[in-house]
Amino acid sequence: MSADLAHIRQVMEEADCLFDEATVEAAISQMAAKINAELAERNPVVFCVMNGGLIISGKLVSQLNFPLELSYLHATRYRNETTGGELFWKAKPEISFIDREVLIIDDILDEGHTLAAIIEFCKHAGASAVHTAVLVDKQHDRKARPDLKADYVGLECEDRYIFGYGMDYKGYWRNAAGIFALKGH
Ligand SMILES: O=P(O)(O)OC[C@H]1O[C@H](OP(=O)(O)OP(=O)(O)O)[C@H](O)[C@@H]1O
Numbered sequence: 442m443s444a445d446l447a448h449i450r451q452v453m454e455e456a457d458c459l460f461d462e463a464t465v466e467a468a469i470s471q472m473a474a475k476i477n478a479e480l481a482e483r484n485p486v487v488f489c490v491m492n493g494g495l496i497i498s499g500k501l502v503s504q505l506n507f508p509l510e511l512s513y514l515h516a517t518r519y520r521n522e523t524t525g526g527e528l529f530w531k532a533k534p535e536i537s538f539i540d541r542e543v544l545i546i547d548d549i550l551d552e553g554h555t556l557a558a559i560i561e562f563c564k565h566a567g568a569s570a571v572h573t574a575v576l577v578d579k580q581h582d583r584k585a586r587p588d589l590k591a592d593y594v595g596l597e598c599e600d601r602y603i604f605g606y607g608m609d610y611k612g613y614w615r616n617a618a619g620i621f622a623l624k625g626h
């Protein structure tokens with residue numbers, strides 16, 4: 442069924458901007474500086490977690506100043522909904538990373554089931570270390586594991602459904618140049 446575009450537009454009109462473009466870009470640059478300082482000599486294989494990780498991955502890797510290999514994987518549990526379900530692998534990594542360090546880039550660490558499963562998968566598949574970078578870490582006490590943290594975090598946000606910078610509302614607004622919170626959520 443096609444989305445109701447009038448509704449999709451209204452959602453943006455009513456949304457609260459949590460972080461404007463300049464703030465998000467500054468956060469991405471800070472992440473890049475830290476990754477450059479810590480991973481430049483590690484020859485990591487970098488994986489973008491599709492679809493949400495697309496924008497942050499592109500903006501982040503272009504600020505990394507060392508040679509790296511870039512690929513993607515796709516694991517999803519929200520499927521255009523605002524609450525998560527069972528994790529479904531749409532595409533597993535194709536590039537080999539046995540005995541290599543891996544850097545996973547995603548848009549958001551929410552409950553963390555997605556990131557935890559990807560970390561586990563990469564370790565089982567032979568990665569010598571798994572580093573993780575997320576643009577946003579949502580603050581609440583529903584994490585898959587209480588100690589689950591990403592190594593590189595751009596921003597922390599309140600416990601609301603957010604979109605923009607790769608994150609979608611019903612498949613839309615991944616392109617929004619800012620991070621917005623849905624009215625009433
Ligand atoms: O921390 P969690 O609660 O597991 O949620 C985070 C994950 O959810 C979103 O992906 P989604 O399942 O929406 O797939 P998509 O990126 O293709 O939209 C997001 O891009 C993260 O990968």
Ligand code: HPA
Pocket residue numbers: 519549551552601602603604608609610
């Ligand atoms: O708040 C969110 N917004 C968009 N996608 C998401 N995936 C998990 N949480 C979110």
